[in-house]
Amino acid sequence: MLAIVATAYAQQTPAQKPLRLKFQYTLDSGVVELGKEIESERGARKFRFTKIKQYVSNIALYLASRCVWRDSGGFYLVDAEDAASCQIAFNYPSNLVFDEISLVFGIDSTTHAAGVMGGALDPLNGMYWSWQSGYINLKIEGEMLDQQKSTALEYHIGGLGTAHEKRFGLAPGEDLTLDCDLNPLLEQALSANKTHLMSPGKQAIALSLAWMQSVRKQP
Amino acid sequence: MKIRILMLLGMPIALLFAFHSRKPLVFWPKQVYSFQHEAGFKERVELGHLLFYDPVLSADSSVSCASCHLQYTAFAHVDHALSHGIHDSIGNRNAPALMNLAWHRELMWDGAIHHLDMQSLAPISHPAEMGSSIQEVVGKLNRSRKYAGAFYKAFGDSLASGEFVLKSISRFLTTLVSNRSKYDSVMNGTSVFTAQQKSGYEIFRKHCNSCHTEPLFTSLKYEDNGLPLNPRLNDLGRYSITQNTADSSRFKIPTLRNITYSYPYMHDGRFNSLGEVLNHYEKGMVQRKGMQKALKHNITLSSVQKVDLVAFLLTLNDKHFLFNPELGFPKNN
Structure with missing residues (x-):
């Protein structure tokens, strides 16, 4: 009897294939490890990062620019401190054909304006502003080091206009590793003498766009 | 016979008045926040009520929401021009009266908060008010276990979370309705x-x-x-x-x-x-x-x-x- 039920279930549920999405935080080509010094190649600056977190949401697969599958998981918090959170795994129907994967880096405006939620979106995760409503989409904290002094760095990028969709070419059966290079964002912020940015607005939007330039598919 | 007819006519009128005097007036705008129909609403209100009056929400457990929002003063604070927080700190705004908040989409003097659920995060985290954080509050609540039963009744989980704490307080806030003047x-x-x-x-x-x-x-x-x-x-x-x-x-x-x-x-x-x-x-x-x-x-x-x-x-x-x-x-x- 159980065998019959199992066979019937197997016939109804299409076979699934796993897809693993890995995020790696880098500075130029060097991999960032929290709490450890790292030197940039281009600017010859030294940094030590203590916190790097970002939201990723609305993962979908596309074929010829048409959405063919959407992840039901919703929202993911990719936290450099938690290795498990830097890998997102999900299954898609094994017969699915696609050529791109789409991710939203941040929280969409509807969710942004909704009430409190649990899981990855729980304010407990420290990614929600308390003084003003809004999710922090990307949090980078640490310090810039030189021989004389250490300068604290604190970037809390969030609010409306700071969540962006980005697509990457991807074939069935392939996994995806994304390098998230901190350097373009830091270059842009530091060239404007901005060591702290913790409010929404134009500067946050500009830095969120710099962040989008730095997220690349690992060859 | 006449008496019976009068009673039959009179009862619906009396009921109408009784019903009418308890409900908001018909021309009141639609509530922005209507949580009344969600499962566990009553239990969430009860939990939010307890949390509103509990100083556990502040860093040194000395200040509760009710410290600056006293019922007898329409949930405002008449002792100070600006809010009075932990360690005798003075904030930068007058603690506003709290009532009919279910009709307010945005909160605070500057509208910084755009959802009632998120409102209590601000005073909890403000260094001159409660000087704590939602992480610290949830940690304290889970360590004390005093609220485990109330969280279970309200959310089916005895462990507190940021979501549960904030939802409970916002549900309680919607019950602060003043419409009987x-x-x-x-x-x-x-x-x-x-x-x-x-x-x-x-x-x-x-x-x-x-x-x-x-x-x-x-x-x-x-x-x-x-x-x-x-x-x-x-x-x-x-x-x-x-x-x-x-x-x-x-x-x-x-x-x-x-x-x-x-x-x-x-x-x-x-x-x-x-x-x-x-x-x-x-x-x-x-x-x-x-x-x-x-x-x-x-x-x-x-x-x-x-x-x-x-x-x-x-x-x-x-x-x-x-x-x-x-x-x-x-x-x-």
Whole structure:
């Protein structure tokens, strides 16, 4: 009897294939490890990062620019401190054909304006502003080091206009590793003498766009 | 037979009145937040009620929400112009009266908070108010286990989370409804204004209603009412949120319900009496670009008109709300 039920279930549920999405935080080509010094190649600056977190949401697969599958998981918090959170795994129907994967880096405006939620979106995760409503989409904290002094760095990028969709070419059966290079964002912020940015607005939007330039598919 | 017919006719009318006097007036706008139908609403309100009165929410467990939002003063704070927090800290805004919040989409004097669920995060985290964090609060609640049963009843999980804490408090806040003042009974047709109150109501309708719009007695908008800038606070209100110069010196219009209980007045608590407020509109306003149309000119009232206006404002006091034990310090805390 159980065998019959199992066979019937197997016939109804299409076979699934796993897809693993890995995020790696880098500075130029060097991999960032929290709490450890790292030197940039281009600017010859030294940094030590203590916190790097970002939201990723609305993962979908596309074929010829048409959405063919959407992840039901919703929202993911990719936290450099938690290795498990830097890998997102999900299954898609094994017969699915696609050529791109789409991710939203941040929280969409509807969710942004909704009430409190649990899981990855729980304010407990420290990614929600308390003084003003809004999710922090990307949090980078640490310090810039030189021989004389250490300068604290604190970037809390969030609010409306700071969540962006980005697509990457991807074939069935392939996994995806994304390098998230901190350097373009830091270059842009530091060239404007901005060591702290913790409010929404134009500067946050500009830095969120710099962040989008730095997220690349690992060859 | 006649008596029976009269009884049959009379009962529905009596029921109609009984029903009517408890419900918000028909012309009240639709609530922005309607949580009443969600599963566990009653239990969430009960939990939120306990948390609202519990100083565990502050860093040193000395200050609760109710410390600055006392029921008897319409959930405002009459002791201080600016909020009073842990270690005798003084904040930078007057603790506003809390009522009818289910009709307010945005909260705070500058509208910084755009959902009621998120409101309590601000005072919990403000260093001059509760000086804590939602992480610290959840940690304390889970360590004490005092609330495990209440969280289980409300959410089916005995462990507190940020979501559960904030949801409980926001559900409780929606129960702070003030709609049983004399003004409400007049509007319901169960009472009448005195001649003086009626005169005051007419003055109110002419000079005040565009900002303090009935029945909430706030249009929920942000306006510049010509207050000279307080140089110590340098508070530009809504501008700090939108960065739009048109919003400079605009603050959310407060409700006038229970107004005589909820002094001091204005975002910085600069006025202690209604007389001072009326004097401001008569001769204290600083005219600035972008001010509310109704305030382009001073509002000059005779002393009799002022007395009549205050007589009307007194009809907005709702003693049922102010002294309702269901909203007071929880019995089993």
